[in-house]
Amino acid sequence: MFNTLVCALLSDVLHNKKALDRSYAYHFSRNEMTPIEQGRIVNATGDIMRRLSFYLFIAELVDPADEKAPERLLLAWLTEQGRAPKQHSKSRKTGFSIDHRRIEEANQWPLLKDGCPEWLDKIAQQQLGRRWPQEREFLAQAPLRYIRVNQLKGTREQLQQQLKAEQIPSEPVGKQPDALIIRGDVPLFRSKSFHDGWFEQQDLGSQQIARMLNPKPGMLTVDACAGTGGKTLHIAALMQNKGRIIAMDVEQRKLDQLRKRAKRTGINNLETRLIESSTQIKRLRASADRVLLDVPCSGLGVLRRNPEAKWNPLFDDLEQLCITQQDILQRYSKMAKVGGEVVYATCSILPMENQDQVAHFLQNCSGAFELLEETTIYPSTLNSDGFYMARLKRVA
Ligand SMILES: C[S@@+](CC[C@H](N)C(=O)[O-])C[C@H]1O[C@@H](n2cnc3c(N)ncnc32)[C@H](O)[C@@H]1O
Structure with missing residues (x-):
């Protein structure tokens, strides 16, 4: 077999x-x-x-x-x-x-x-220089299995007890408040804990993004490139089901999937909206306390999870992808109200999709935003997938 x-x-x-x-x-x-x-x-x-x-x-x-x-x-x-x-x-x-x-x-x-295929080595060498060989080595390793406790159901310690009763050993991950690591090929998705919505499988690096967004109960949060909701579900847990979350995407099938996941995890303050034109974005102008822009990207930070993309890249044209990222950052960030915050994130480790995009945006926003913090999580940083995230505050 x-x-x-x-x-x-x-x-x-x-x-x-x-x-x-x-x-x-x-x-x-x-x-x-x-x-x-x-x-x-x-x-x-x-x-x-x-x-x-x-x-x-x-x-x-x-x-x-x-x-x-x-x-x-x-x-x-x-x-x-x-x-x-x-x-x-x-x-x-x-x-x-x-x-x-x-x-x-x-x-x-x-x-x-x-x-490592040559096309990847060439671009990553150009972009990351001396850091690249170490990251290339980490991207060749099998991904670790991280889960995130759904704080709407209970604490990480309670989840650990439940998993233990189901013969699923888990270990807390250092300073990461929601994360557990699962070792071995245990039947996670057949567990009662999973069916009851107690956890999501989510990479450790990915768990940092909603934390940086830091949405509070009662806020209006827009997750503008929500996909199937990996980060939306975390946002909902941090907001303790209080306030409003608008999850948007250009693909309805992903939003449908997100709704199913939200139901299992007990979220009741979520609205999904398919983006069919720029009107939907304009309607939310200057209204949100928090905006997450988890933009479409090359996915080069998550190659160990999607290894076939090394041999069959998910993008045709990296420059065109960067144009789309900049366009989303410029137009969608306007949904934040003055005093509100935007997190721009990618699952890429290339500066051209990350720091360069944010720097370009700041140069052209006429002082409307300021950069509060930015972080690149390289695969070698936490032994996780690679991500970038920047927190911007709307000041005018
Ligand atoms: C990196 S994925 C998002 C992953 C998702 N946030 C998660 O945590 O599972 C980027 C998403 O952006 C969506 N997208 C692509 N172009 C878009 C656009 N112009 N506006 C909004 N979303 C877009 C894609 O369909 C995709 O779901």
Whole structure:
């Protein structure tokens, strides 16, 4: 089952160009297996996709869409992980065997070792300079499993007790007030705690964004690029269900998903609005206490969670994406009232999508905003996904 499913997933993604998440959903819904088996399959497939160039080299392949690729890549992974005894590093079907010297050779080349495609190395090297090799190494590692307690239901300690009763061990994460780390392939989403809305799976870096926005009970908060609501749900918890949250996006299906999640987590002060024209933004002019702009971005900070984007980038044109980000920042920030605050955030670590955007905005806002703070969370900072966030105050 393990080999068959890993190969089927790799074939879906590499040959048929399907999204990895959708392929997981498709295969896991059709095959009975335990969460531990699912976890093993996700780990292996994710590892191979995060360092695809490394395993292609070991497997003596050039084209990932090659029909032989899934089986050979898996063999390369099993061998490199020491999970295939030497005499078994050979495919039963094709007779192909792994040459161990290629593993040693691939490990000598940093780009290959970290599974980094050239286009990514070029842009990140330009943008991040000496910091990049360290971040590249972290982006090649498997993501950790963080959850955020839903404070509308109870405290982190209460959640830990409940999870313990469900045989799910968890550990609090240092100074992060809402975060727990879950180790191992435990059945989190089948737990009663999850169904009762006690927690969300949310990366540790991502949990910092609503904290920086710091919405208070009773406020009007606009989450203008809400997507399926990862940050909206956190905002609602911080507002203790008091006040108003308007969650907006240009895609209705994401807002529908957000509504389902909000229902499970017990949120009752949320309104969703599809953005169909700029009128909806203008109508909210100078009205909000807090505005979150979690803008569309390259997603280069979350590559360990979306590893296929290394080989099939989610954007066609980075410059065009930056133009969209600036446009959203300039137009949507006007929803904040004087004295209100805006957080601009991305899941990218490139300054061109981050600090440069905020600096450009401040130069052109005629003194209407001032920068209160900004932070880049690199993957190496917290061993999390990478994010950027800047807090701006409307002063005129
Ligand atoms: C980084 S994602 C947001 C993730 C979301 N905040 C979360 O925490 O799950 C960016 C979102 O912006 C939306 N978007 C793209 N263009 C937009 C626009 N012009 N106005 C508002 N939202 C937009 C996308 O549909 C996407 O859901």
